[in-house]
Amino acid sequence: MWQAEHVRARLTLLYPQCSVEILGMTTRGDQILDRTLSKVGGKGLFVKELEVAMAEGRADLAVHSLKDVPMELPEGYALAAVLEREDPRDAFVSNDYASLAELPPGAVVGTSSLRRQSLIAARYPQLVIKPLRGNLDTRLGKLDRGDYAAIILAAAGLKRLGLPERIRALLAPEDSLPAAGQGAMAIEIAERADGVDLRALLAPLNHLATAQAVTAERKVSKVFGGSCQVPLAAFATVADGQMHLRAMVATPDGSRMASAEVRGAADTAEQLGEAVAKLLAEQDAVSILSVCLAEVVADPQAATDAAPDA
Numbered sequence: 446m447w448q449a450e451h452v453r454a455r456l457t458l459l460y461p462q463c464s465v466e467i468l469g470m471t472t473r474g475d476q477i478l479d480r481t482l483s484k485v486g487g488k489g490l491f492v493k494e495l496e497v498a499m500a501e502g503r504a505d506l507a508v509h510s511l512k513d514v515p516m517e518l519p520e521g522y523a524l525a526a527v528l529e530r531e532d533p534r535d536a537f538v539s540n541d542y543a544s545l546a547e548l549p550p551g552a553v554v555g556t557s558s559l560r561r562q563s564l565i566a567a568r569y570p571q572l573v574i575k576p577l578r579g580n581l582d583t584r585l586g587k588l589d590r591g592d593y594a595a596i597i598l599a600a601a602g603l604k605r606l607g608l609p610e611r612i613r614a615l616l617a618p619e620d621s622l623p624a625a626g627q628g629a630m631a632i633e634i635a636e637r638a639d640g641v642d643l644r645a646l647l648a649p650l651n652h653l654a655t656a657q658a659v660t661a662e663r664k665v666s667k668v669f670g671g672s673c674q675v676p677l678a679a680f681a682t683v684a685d686g687q688m689h690l691r692a693m694v695a696t697p698d699g700s701r702m703a704s705a706e707v708r709g710a711a712d713t714a715e716q717l718g719e720a721v722a723k724l725l726a727e728q729d730a731v732s733i734l735s736v737c738l739a740e741v742v743a744d745p746q747a748a749t750d751a752a753p754d755a
């Protein structure tokens with residue numbers, strides 16, 4: 446809702462003659478909270494209902510957290526604009542500890558993200574990771590109730606909702622490489638018969654450097670299946686037209702990991718994404734991920750106790 450309100454405010458400034466109405470919706474991803482996303486299964490858990498609303502003419506555009514948008518959209522849908530990125534980092538949130546390093550052995554850390562889980566398991570094997578789902582208030586409530594010693598959340602959500610003081614530490618990309626698209630919002634549109642060029646109308650909201658960064662990140666994710674069942678990170682920064690793209694794949698227990706980085710012209714985002722994917726593949730990324738997928742097939746219960754970025 447915050448994101449939709451934000452887009453409404455931007456559009457109202459741009460087009461004062463237009464009235465922008467918000468159609469509040471929940472998706473399967475919002476409704477099913479007793480299971481991690483990989484256990485719920487399927488792609489587009491946070492976008493499908495919004496696409497249906499557009500297909501039925503009840504909505505003209507859909508506002509998403511880009512991290513939740515599948516790498517490939519269904520026929521007839523497109524991303525029309527990517528807004529300027531909020532802080533893309535993961536945040537360490539705790540009432541009693543200042544950082545992951547301070548947590549005592551056996552301390553329980555909440556996250557339902559396979560990516561965050563494998564990074565923590567690799568660096569802090571003495572910590573216990575437990576699933577955590579729900580919206581921000583729910584997750585913070587569970588922390589405050591004492592269910593967890595600490596939780597890991599996207600900094601972007603906490604900042605947008607005016608809760609930056611809950612962040613005890615921001616995890617550097619070197620320690621916790623963000624998920625593809627984390628911190629960015631995207632506006633999705635559907636093909637329409639009335640000839641209105643929504644893409645052109647929304648173009649002023651597109652933030653070029655962010656769009657380039659997430660194009661590269663999403664390309665990496667797409668090469669490896671863009672699935673919700675593998676720990677994959679992809680994070681790009683753009684400065685002066687130059688991109689720095691880093692990516693990582695791992696097993697959920699953090700025992701095997703591949704990482705790679707490239708630099709190049711930001712307007713070659715797709716190629717940079719492909720180049721990083723190739724470097725990862727040369728480091729056995731496919732076998733690392735297939736171990737993970739094999740576990741999912743062999744034991745759906747055990748292997749799906751976490752989703753990449755639930």
Ligand SMILES: NCc1[nH]cc(CCC(=O)O)c1CC(=O)O
Nearest residue numbers: 510598599601627628629754755
């Ligand atoms: N469904 C998970 C999700 N999708 C987007 C965000 C955070 C906001 C963002 O990345 O823009 C979150 C929660 C989290 O990772 O803590």
